[in-house]
Amino acid sequence: MTRPYIPLNALRAFEAAARHLSFTNAAIELHVTHAAVSQQVKSLEQQLGCQLFVRVSRGLMLTTEGESLLPVLNDSFDRIADTLDRFSSGQMREKLKVGVVGSFATGLLLPRLEDFNRRYPHIELQLSTHNNRVDPAAEGHDYTIRFGSGAWHGTEAQCICPAPLSPLCNPAIARQLQQPADVHKFTLLRSFRRDEWSQWLQSMNEHAPSPAHPVMIFDSSLTMIEAALLGAGIALAPVRIFNHLLQSEKLVRPFAAEIDLGGYWLTRLQSRPESTAMTAFSGWLMDTFLPGAH
Known part of the structure; x- marks a missing residue:
């Protein structure tokens, strides 16, 4: 059965009234009259075929149906606001979560991030550091930068640079x-x-x-x-x-000899699809540390 169209204004009026438990405060927030909020809520109740509020001595109280509807609307309005906030200069902002082993972050990545931010202002880069023992799935990383041989189960890896x-x-x-x-x-x-x-x-x-x-x-x-x-x-x-x-000569390298036990790698779980933001970051990283390789 096709559900009748419900105006967004009616849902917004209910959500505001439910948060404040007051038509008056909801009207102030929405810059409309008390009567307008009351009418929008009444219209919504008629379309849904149930009562969303009951009047009590101190104002309003949600019914069981109202309590069920409120969190759904809260989440929906928050997601709409978050999506709209991600538009910048006509381009949608993208979030990119990268876990970085601490040594690479401080020694190599952070000094170069200004260039990445300048080139890709629409990408919001969220960095978290780790000590090379990390669970990318649990942390929700799009990419994880690690030190090692490049062999991690279920992972695709690109070598960023050697680290003797x-x-x-x-x-x-x-x-x-x-x-x-x-x-x-x-x-x-x-x-x-x-x-x-x-x-x-x-x-x-x-x-x-x-x-x-x-x-x-x-x-x-x-x-x-x-x-x-x-x-x-x-x-x-x-x-x-x-x-x-x-x-700065605070640290000294007494011998030139070195051993190669691994390098820094950009890794991605094979189960994680590559977004446009991920492609931009990996391309920038390779161009920065391995010019001509990308």
Whole structure:
């Protein structure tokens, strides 16, 4: 059965009256008369064939039918308002949610975001940082930027840039490092990947640290570098991320040798369709970090 047309004004009058439980306050909000709100609600009740309000001594009270209708209208009007708010200069604004491993966010992405915002003012970029252990589905990410090999189950991945690791420390410790074996004199700072220092030392033809060697483990390169700056030990970290600290000489790279255990990747769940905003972001990211590759 075809339902009769219900004017939007009648629904808006009911929604406002239901929120205020007052025709008078609803009329003030909608800039109409008390009589106009009352008539709109009465018309709506006639079309629906049920009563939406009952009058009580202090004003109005919703009936069961009115209580059922109100949240539906609240949600609908909120969605309409949100959609209209997304139009900017004749172009609909798009939201893009990106999860970013903290080191990449602070060291490489944030300094370049002004360019992205200038090129794509209609895309509202929502960033959340993580420590490389993340659930994109649970977080609702459109894209997730991670460090690793690029192999994640159910995920498509594009390499943004390599991120080789090299020892980094403060100047005081650096002055005591004449050869690679000297790192054994200090606490070794690393991520949750157990064999990082062993691989770097083996690349220098040095023996791996003993099981009893003092080690500090971090779930964030940013926290690890803070510890290195404070003299807690020698960090094995992605050099490119911390160029600003190297240039200021707060941080020192005592040896040029590096190992490649992974890079930064732009990842998307295969189950997530690629929107126009996602295409714009991935294209910009690749052009920024791998010019000519996109």
